[in-house]
Amino acid sequence: MSIEVLLINPPIPEKHPGLLVPPLGIAYLGSALREQGIETRIIDAPALNLDVCAVAEQVKQLKPQIVGITTTTPLANSAFALAKEIRPLTRWLILGGAHASAVGQKIFEQCPVIDFGFQGEAEEQFPALVKMLISGESNPACPGLILRDFSQEPVLISELNKIPFPAWELLPMSQYRHPLSPGRKVATIMSSRGCPYQCIFCDQSVCGTRFRARSPENVVEEIEQLYRNWDVRTIIFYDDLFTLKPERVIEICKLIVSRGLKIKWKCEGRVNLVNSEMLFWMKRAGCEMIAYGIESAHQKSLDWLNKGVTLDQVQDAVKLTRKAGIKVLGYFIFGIPIETYEEELDTIDFAIRLKLDYVQFASLSPFPGSRLYEIAIKQGWYREGKALGPEEYGESRPLLITDYWTEEKLSQILKQAHRRFYLRPGYIIRSGLRIRGLINLVKSGLRLIRWLLKSG
Ligand code: SF4
The missing domain is CATH 3.20.20.70 (Aldolase class I)
Structure with missing residues (x-):
């Protein structure tokens, strides 16, 4: 099996957290990608109680061309450990979410194994980036993209009604x-x-x-x-x-x-x-x-x-x-x-x-x-x-x-x-x-x- 994009919510340190809610950011992104005909999966590691090794095992089976990991600052170290572990398992590795948006290019100092960072709201620009990568574009460019030596300002989405509803079907909804x-x-x-x-x-x-x-x-x-x-x-x-x-x-x-x-x-x-x-x-x-x-x-x-x-x-x-x-x-x-x-x-x-x-x-x-x-x-x-x-x-x-x-x-x-x-x-x-x-x-x-x- 091989898929185009895999989005991952990284593992959390606590085994049985009292509060467990759907990762809204990647759920929105999942539906935006699917709307563009891009085959997408999501692994919500906290909901499935997966650690870094267990997530890597799933990545090995899914063989995604592109992996996008989302992270907040409190979970950044977990995301970095995961990125290191799955680096050999995918062609493109991208880190996005609140932490990457806040630190910008510093994300490469913190997690050198990634290919790109992504900042800001991603539903409009991330699918465009994915299409460029899949079509073999070696120097992709789009708002929100963070490269080692350059980054492009993100663009806020004005028409929120146009964003498709989150891809609930890609999430383990009964776990939340x-x-x-x-x-x-x-x-x-x-x-x-x-x-x-x-x-x-x-x-x-x-x-x-x-x-x-x-x-x-x-x-x-x-x-x-x-x-x-x-x-x-x-x-x-x-x-x-x-x-x-x-x-x-x-x-x-x-x-x-x-x-x-x-x-x-x-x-x-x-x-x-x-x-x-x-x-x-x-x-x-x-x-x-x-x-x-x-x-x-x-x-x-x-x-x-x-x-x-x-x-x-x-x-x-x-x-x-x-x-x-x-x-x-x-x-x-x-x-x-x-x-x-x-x-x-x-x-x-x-x-x-x-x-x-x-x-x-x-x-x-x-x-x-x-x-x-x-x-x-x-x-x-x-x-x-x-x-x-x-x-x-x-x-x-x-x-x-x-x-x-x-x-x-x-x-x-x-x-x-x-x-x-x-x-x-x-x-x-x-x-x-x-x-x-x-x-x-x-x-x-x-x-x-x-x-x-x-x-x-
Ligand atoms: S800036 Fe706005 S969102 Fe942030 S804490 Fe203050 S009221 Fe809340």
Whole structure:
């Protein structure tokens, strides 16, 4: 057997992750390639529980002419190890995704065995590159292509409605799961791309700062196909900023209701972009949870992070969301260089006072491609290490280490935050009142305790 293109989502260090969702980027790319008549397969290594050797074994059998590996920064080392292993097994080896988009030509220093890197949105340009390679073109050129000595600027796709729906048929759809929706089939959707805000820790190298949206009909058509053809009942919106245009969100919700799609879903919101009418329709259409980047209890820190929101907006948004019957997940950041340990204890108190349903506490990470990365490099704060929180424990992660915020201090505040938030009697009782909450609490509690013990 021999195929033209094989797209790979590289292995992850954790054997049984609680959260496992379809790799949307290569699923979109798979359908764009197939639409051009290019024979394509996908290996989603995390979903199939494959390690580097097992993936290489499959590559050997499929004999692809071109292999495209996608990677984020936390999984970059896994992608590099895989690239090295399969180098002799294919004619062309290409690395793309968020990490390649963020580091550009540096990708060749990090992974010298590849032939090309690819940056930015790939659905329009990658199929063109594949055609050039298959037809024997020795000097291919197209927007987004990264060569050792030259790279071409990527082009953002303007007409998102024209991109075919992801190639779900190339993925092991029954394997995906979300810890908050046990027993239900899960899929991810991007209803829009890009975000006009400029938080300093955010890497916007792939989708950029120009907001582009699919029509509500196009979005709900995809949901309906997932619902009817794949029995998907939980949808995670992977938009950079789903709630940027409330009137558009309301239209999507009304269509979900009118088509009788009994789904549950989660999205990312922004505390300055919520209103009661939008929340009402979101709840009616099955929205279970909104995640807000709250980050800190201190306005000076929100300003330093260039969040463009106020603490009053945080409190109002959380209150309105809970009043609408939607759960709130709050993201918080520790190790902000202008904060002291005591000030970060205030952030833990703030998270508790807000009565959030879930929190994610993480250390501030200077991801390549973000403004914070440039600051960290300039100040000598950039380190490569392992993720310090329980959600991504063991994955690589850029760390921001200052004279004050040492790795030990960061681990200490993160552990203190998790203990104080999740192991409160009031929180345990409240979650335990709902049977599903109890099951999840036990599962995530065990995971949390494992992490607390493991990290000393
Ligand atoms: S963190 Fe969210 S709101 Fe901020 S720039 Fe990134 S996508 Fe936009």
